[in-house]
Amino acid sequence: MARRKGCGCASALLAVVLAAAAVVGYKYALPWWRRQPPKPSGGELQVHVLDVGQGDSILIISPAGKTMLIDAGDFGKDKVVRDALARYNVSHLDYFVATHAHADHIGGAAEVLKSVKTDNVIDNGVAPPEYTDTQAKATKAKVAKGGNAKGGKGAQPKSPPAPKLPRGAQLPTVKAYTDYLDAVKQSGAQHTTAEPGAKIDLGGGAFLTVLAPVAPPFTEDQMRGGGNAPNANSVVLRLQYGDFSMLFAGDAESVSEDRIMRSGAELQSKVLKVAHHGSKYATTEEFLKRVKPEAAIISDGEYNRYGHPAADVLSRLKAADARVFRTDLQGEITITTKGNEFSLREIKPAREAASDVYAGREGTKDDSERAGFIAYGDFGPPPKPKPEKKSGGK
């Protein structure tokens, strides 16, 4: 936005006009989407929940051909994402949304941004704590080196214990975020922070509304009940195209859902991209009552230590009458719709599930602030010695 220098009278006039608009009925000053949702053009809207293992990456292609990628999976999953972009003839992204700065969402982002021209990058504007800590430590080290070191008694208040890593290794979260920021800068894309209420017009009658993060950002201290702050600060979006609607919950936690519900935004959606890979710390009964999804898609890895998706969440979804689809059991999940009467038949998984989609996984590690975690990601098949366990997956 260009800032204009003008005479005082121009700004005074503008102020009067704005005030008048507000008084008279500011309704008429609103853009079309506030007055009434646009009519579907009749073209096809596609949503592809890609199979990136433990993580998220979702491609949206609007009826007008506009494209949005929400997250890009973990390190190394950029190949899956780039292959999908090629498969759907997407050589340009109008929008890349990074829901939050965890490696299972932005680990693949740098490579994707390097290979596909991207116009706009939207994120939550919050650096992960590990990154902030690293920056602070680096500054401290610099100061200590440059200044006259007064013995080792700097006695700074200790930040939470850092996870143990091999010597010299960089935390995946720090690496992912650093690489992401560099790639965004290099890409020349417009980089903005998601603001609740903002609309993103994808053309042809398809548009998105930003639902979260609702300010102020959650802090680690607020997450004692479970879940963690970077997740809770996820960008959450709602897509609408005629009768079709879909809520993309990122890795939101129940505290984020509470705030979203209190915001008064329209939440009801035909399809829900379930928060946080089906973690037990999200997707509450109350939230499901508001969203009323007919289908729920869970993006998760076959081998994850966090017990995603949780049995509790799956039973809440079942009780809410939402048909569950899972990338770990069914591969990529594709929705194609013309925005007419929505039907579950518009959702097509790449393959049939070989086991019950409503059966949850057991966690070996708590995915919350209380336990602390290093990074998400696929961990490979579990160790062999127990042939006892009958695994359903391939």
Ligand SMILES: [Zn+2]
């Ligand atoms: Zn995640």
